[in-house]
Amino acid sequence: MRITLVGSRHFGVTTLNMLREHGVEVVRVVVADADDRLASTAHAVGIEVVVQAKPKLVVASEIAPNSDLIITAHSHARISREALAVARYGGIGYHPSLLPRHRGMAAVEWTIKEGDPIAGGTIYHLADRMDAGAIAAQDWCFVKKGETARQLWERALAPLGLKLLAEVIDYAIVHKALPAKVQDEEFATAAPSLSAH
Structure with missing residues (x-):
């Protein structure tokens, strides 16, 4: 590979x-x-x-x-x-949210801002629209009370991304293809940069 x-x-x-x-x-x-x-x-x-x-x-x-x-x-x-x-096989990326929720640059910050009790990570196919490609793998974690975006990223979401990437690579090696599940646009939300306000 x-x-x-x-x-x-x-x-x-x-x-x-x-x-x-x-x-x-x-x-x-x-x-x-x-x-x-x-x-x-x-x-x-x-x-x-x-x-x-x-x-x-x-x-x-x-x-x-x-x-x-x-x-x-x-x-x-x-x-x-x-x-x-x-x-x-094209390209994949890791997005630190349960896509299609929180598409954008500040997904972890919006997870905290919205008070989401559950966060997660998604390996998705790179496509023309940012964070909108098919989902190759996804998993979730709980958000601790009072946790900052940085703490959540370091404790759970960054390690989750590495684990999911490894799983998708293993799948591609065995199956000679990437898993793909189309995102449900009905549940899409935007997570633009918060510093832009």
Whole structure:
């Protein structure tokens, strides 16, 4: 399984480490910023790093040739349709909510703001619309009373994302396909950045 990882920051690094421990081949890491810690971690272990020409878009030439799968981990860039077509199974990402609830950049913050008693994570197929692709895997967790978004992310949602990514990769290796369940638009809610107000 040859993977192109698109991402940034701490979750990008923990995802890279999980993939390497999981025995799949990360052939290229794509970052928006050459100084990002994911770039330096990839360089340190001899993985090719490509810096996106446009920070909000990943194009086909930035995906490693013969990739089986594109995985995004803390990436705010859209993966173009042409880029997705380079990889045998397209691309998946992790979203820290029970999609279609809380689509957007601030899913964990909105989980806390709305007082949701249950949170969760979703591995979803990358598609033209942000966070709207078919669901490949999903699981949930309880939210502790008084927990902040950061505490919830670190305690439950980040580890959940790594576990679900590993499960979907294992499924793809065995079945030569990704699981896919269409999201129910009736339950979609938006989770725009809260700092924008």
